[in-house]
Amino acid sequence: MNIALFLEMAADAAPDRIGLVCDGQRWSYARLLAGARGAAALIRDSGCSHVALLDESSEAAAMALFGAAIAGVPYVPLNYRLADADLAALLTRITPALIVGDVARVERLCPSADNKVLARADFVTAALDAAADAPAEADEGDGVAIQLFTSGTTAAPKAAILRHANLVSYILGTVEFGAAPEEDAALVSVPPYHIAGIAALLSSIYALRRILLLPAFDPAAWLDLAAGERASNAFVVPTMLSRIIETVDKGVRPDLSNLRAVAYGGGKMPLELIQRALDLFPDTGFTNAYGLTETSSTVALLGPDEHRAAHVATDPAARARLASVGRPLPTVEIEIRDEDGRCLPAGEPGEIYVRGDQVSGEYRERSALDAEGWFPTRDAGYIDAEGYLFLSGRADDVIVRGGENISPGEIEDVMLALPAIAEAAAVAIPSAEWGEAVGLIVVVRDGHHAPADEELKQVIRARLRSSRVPERVLFAKSLPYNEMGKLLRREIKKLFAA
Incomplete structure (x- = not known):
């Protein structure tokens, strides 16, 4: 099963429903699918081995993601914040590629005639122009949907591989098709090269939820967009939530009465910050989502009811769970192991291991899965007696x-x-x-x-x-x-x- 099927199902079920809003432009599911199919035609004609994005979030990111999936070519969103030397090394590793975004920077850092480079607007126009003659069927290729480069803090970045099967397993296990009413809208402000941004696109499209893209995060702009488009859902990282609350505390208080759900992840949430958020937004459900690139996003959740229960609890153990990342998804197994690989009992700290169909644990260079399919996350933590997972940092830290x-x-x-x-x-x-x-x-x-x-x-x-x-x-x-x-x-x- 190809992830492009999610967009095809959305376009078949509600072709005229607005699927994406960005910079004042509104894109229906039918038009997004047409752009993706046209993009697939461009990709196939280019003969490239990868499709890369060197740009902020936009409709081009969605068309490139699904166009690459239809064409059977890995999609590689690149971190445009990288230093030139680091970015040049990554560009060399994916050549020949069709690259969407910063043309001048690509041509300066990797002036290869094997690459085809298009500015955002040119790519979108060309994709829509090619849509009429584009084939509708998807090519599975070698099954690789997305390639994301790790941060490479101690060595050269590894190329993490997510196959269609991994991503499909995650979406089907966590989202109900068409579950969102037409007025629902999800505000997405994380970068397109992060797994959280990709997962937000896939899950919102499968749910038929309108996506509100904010290319560059700013707390005032976030609040304006959330109020103006009546966002019902949002995903933030802790630093974003901190800046949003600071802005609200300074007197900027737009109407957020429609904001029912806020998910957060990507970094450690300070306990004081989430407590303040729960007090400030009493009608909003907060969800802590823990996951990694190699696990196709979320593997454990602390849900809204669990947040509220822990927030008002008097029992120390129950109250402490507000600092946890919740319990594993039903489709995922999690174990805590010691340095010798032995599974540890509740309360004992060690390294977090994850297993499940959504878990890739695969890199272009090698697979990190053990013989039984377990992936060592390199995150340290423990599981309490009730099954709640607590993080204590990276094992390397x-x-x-x-x-x-x-x-x-x-x-x-x-x-x-x-x-x-x-x-x-x-x-x-x-x-x-x-x-x-x-x-x-x-x-x-x-x-x-x-x-x-x-x-x-x-x-x-x-x-x-x-x-x-x-x-x-x-x-x-x-x-x-x-x-x-x-x-x-x-x-x-x-x-x-x-």
């Missing part, structure tokens, strides 16, 4: 002090509970005595005085234990995050090294 494993998250949570601390991060720093020690960097909240180093150390010593006390403490105006709200610990380590 664990601080090993004198042979003792220390989770940065436990230290950060203690800091974030202090009224004066807005942001906090703990990282491993070199130590002559212990091999590694804790380095702590904090951001002081506006209107508060910076606590003394020793005061922060004493809080950690009192609430945790002496091994968690940082050897060095730094203060910063802000912490480095990527566009999906993930803390860039490698950049923080550079601050300590400097």
